[in-house]
Amino acid sequence: AKARHFKWEISNIFWSPDCEEKVVIGINGQFPGPTIRARVGDTIHVELKNALHTEGVVIHWHGIRQIGTPWADGTAAISQCAINPEETFTYRFVVDRPGTYFYHGHYGMQRAAGLYGSLIVDVAEGEEEPFKYDGELNLLLSDWYHESIHTQMVMLSSKPFRWIGEPQSLLINGRGQFNCSMAAAHTPGATQCPAAAVNRQCAPVVLPVLPNKTYRLRLASTTSLASLNLAIGNHKLTVVEADGNYVDPFAVDDIDLYSGDSYSVLLTTDQDPSSNYWVTVGVRGRLPKTPPALAVLNYRPNAASKLPSLAPPVTPAWDDYAHSKAFTYRIRARAGTPPPPATADRRIELLNTQNKMDGGIKWSINNASMVLPATPYLGSLKLGLNKSGLAAPAPAPETFSRGYDLRSPPANPNTTAGPNVYALAHGATVDVVLQNANALAANVSEVHPWHLHGHDFWVLGYGEGGYRGDAADEARLNRRDPPLRNTVVIFPYGWTKIRFVADNPGVWAFHCHIEPHLHMGMGVVFAEAVDRVGEVPKEGMMCGATASALVNGGHL
Numbered sequence: 357a358k359a360r361h362f363k364w365e366i367s368n369i370f371w372s373p374d375c376e377e378k379v380v381i382g383i384n385g386q387f388p389g390p391t392i393r394a395r396v397g398d399t400i401h402v403e404l405k406n407a408l409h410t411e412g413v414v415i416h417w418h419g420i421r422q423i424g425t426p427w428a429d430g431t432a433a434i435s436q437c438a439i440n441p442e443e444t445f446t447y448r449f450v451v452d453r454p455g456t457y458f459y460h461g462h463y464g465m466q467r468a469a470g471l472y473g474s475l476i477v478d479v480a481e482g483e484e485e486p487f488k489y490d491g492e493l494n495l496l497l498s499d500w501y502h503e504s505i506h507t508q509m510v511m512l513s514s515k516p517f518r519w520i521g522e523p524q525s526l527l528i529n530g531r532g533q534f535n536c537s538m539a540a541a542h543t544p545g546a547t548q549c550p551a552a553a554v555n556r557q558c559a560p561v562v563l564p565v566l567p568n569k570t571y572r573l574r575l576a577s578t579t580s581l582a583s584l585n586l587a588i589g590n591h592k593l594t595v596v597e598a599d600g601n602y603v604d605p606f607a608v609d610d611i612d613l614y615s616g617d618s619y620s621v622l623l624t625t626d627q628d629p630s631s632n633y634w635v636t637v638g639v640r641g642r643l644p645k646t647p648p649a650l651a652v653l654n655y656r657p658n659a660a661s662k663l664p665s666l667a668p669p670v671t672p673a674w675d676d677y678a679h680s681k682a683f684t685y686r687i688r689a690r691a692g693t694p695p696p697p698a699t700a701d702r703r704i705e706l707l708n709t710q711n712k713m714d715g716g717i718k719w720s721i722n723n724a725s726m727v728l729p730a731t732p733y734l735g736s737l738k739l740g741l742n743k744s745g746l747a748a749p750a751p752a753p754e755t756f757s758r759g760y761d762l763r764s765p766p767a768n769p770n771t772t773a774g775p776n777v778y779a780l781a782h783g784a785t786v787d788v789v790l791q792n793a794n795a796l797a798a799n800v801s802e803v804h805p806w807h808l809h810g811h812d813f814w815v816l817g818y819g820e821g822g823y824r825g826d827a828a829d830e831a832r833l834n835r836r837d838p839p840l841r842n843t844v845v846i847f848p849y850g851w852t853k854i855r856f857v858a859d860n861p862g863v864w865a866f867h868c869h870i871e872p873h874l875h876m877g878m879g880v881v882f883a884e885a886v887d888r889v890g891e892v893p894k895e896g897m898m899c900g901a902t903a904s905a906l907v908n909g910g911h912l
């Protein structure tokens with residue numbers, strides 16, 4: 357195992373992700389940020405300098421469990437103080453499992469400003485993946501707004517509320533084309549993209565392949581809002597990995613990706629080699645006002661500029677939930693994946709609702725909309741500050757009223773602000789039921805991808821309507837080969853049940869990965885056996901009450 361050192365400087369830069377010049381958050385003058393590539397067992401050291409000048413920053417390593425290093429999880433107000441302008445903070449953590457991961461900002465809505473990049477972990481030297489391939493291609497998918505995140509954040513907390521709307525563009529490896537189509541010849545009424553031909557920042561992504569080979573495509577979605585579907589003209593995709601865990605391989609024509617998901621799929625280049633093929637990425641789950649993103653699968657030795665003879669594949673209709681469910685239910689653990697404990701010690705049921713607060717709109721969990729504290733939890737709980745006079749977060753409710761009408765807008769839409777903290781006992785097996793419901797408008801229930809920090813969980817199952825926990829619900833669960841993941845979706849008006857073991861002391865966020873929804877309070881915090889956390893590096897506690905306690909020798 358190696359130590360891998362990276363020196364990063366984070367700053368605002370001009371960039372043209374979709375050929376329109378805007379300001380993005382770049383790393384070392386680059387967007388997206390550099391790809392980290394490592395092997396299992398390596399220690400990653402990222403020496404991160406914040407050159408944003410007037411705002412803090414943190415980076416979350418999405419899918420890395422941070423076993424024994426909860427202070428390196430990179431969640432502002434939860435695992436550390438945001439890094440101040442001009443200051444440097446070093447993240448050190450071990451990558452202990454092969455897979456396709458990514459990293460991104462986790463403070464305010466900085467992820468949506470472009471603060472993200474890929475993190476790929478190869479098997480240890482001498483080990484082999486459980487499937488064979490000849491080459492590898494990496495696609496980091498995102499969406500892009502022309503409005504700055506500062507304006508977006510003001511909109512989302514305005515009274516009355518102002519919705520940010522749908523993104524202007526979808527991006528593949530940070531590149532898209534606004535208001536034009538690379539496949540204009542195939543798309544009635546569309547205009548060609550002249551700028552994309554001359555501006556490298558928004559040139560279409562070209563994936564070079566040779567005929568009759570098998571490629572591993574690494575796919576990850578770090579979108580702010582959009583749920584995605586990816587399809588490649590005439591080619592099947594075989595799903596082999598999800599969120600850093602191997603799955604029982606299965607073939608599909610197209611693949612859904614919710615924000616926070618990552619997959620590996622195998623693609624065999626068995627089509628007419630005289631042609632190139634389009635890769636299409638389209639929107640799912642919301643009425644798509646954002647045109648699809650395109651990339652070119654370039655069969656060498658054809659020129660990359662040779663336009664595919666076939667039109668881009670059309671991704672499934674945005675509201676074809678039957679298609680999405682069929683895909684999702686097919687994801688099963690590969691043989692050899694550890695099974696979940698047979699029973700749980702605790703069940704937490706989380707009702708997801710959209711609510712009103714003081715004239716604004718929020719998302720609430722069991723009728724409390726998450727508000728983060730000035731002093732990050734890991735430090736304040738570890739130093740025991742709650743016991744020495746500061747208000748301890750009140751226990752959050754374990755469940756919600758069985759009588760709640762999931763099919764209608766909330767009868768009483770008024771919500772309150774909550775810390776939404778759940779204390780978890782060390783080693784406890786915890787079940788969480790995520791219950792979807794109707795939003796504020798009649799006949800609307802949205803998809804939400806929930807992401808857990810510090811752990812993988814087993815996805816036990818999904819159901820329609822209200823979860824009851826009765827024999828019929830239990831019969832729906834997959835006890836044989838539930839997949840391990842860190843992100844899972846709840847479908848409209850449905851529920852999803854997961855199980856995990858609280859074996860990683862720390863304070864971990866669990867939240868909707870849709871950036872505006874998290875900003876509107878859609879999350880909870882698991883404070884897990886904090887007494888067992890090792891010494892928290894002081895660099896991450898130099899704010900709020902932890903800073904006061906540290907300068908006063910441990911006393912407030």
Ligand SMILES: O=C1O[C@H]([C@@H](O)CO)C(O)=C1O
Nearest residue numbers: 519717795796802872873876
């Ligand atoms: O959080 C959201 O707010 C809007 C809408 O519900 C209110 O304008 C929307 O589509 C969301 O996903």
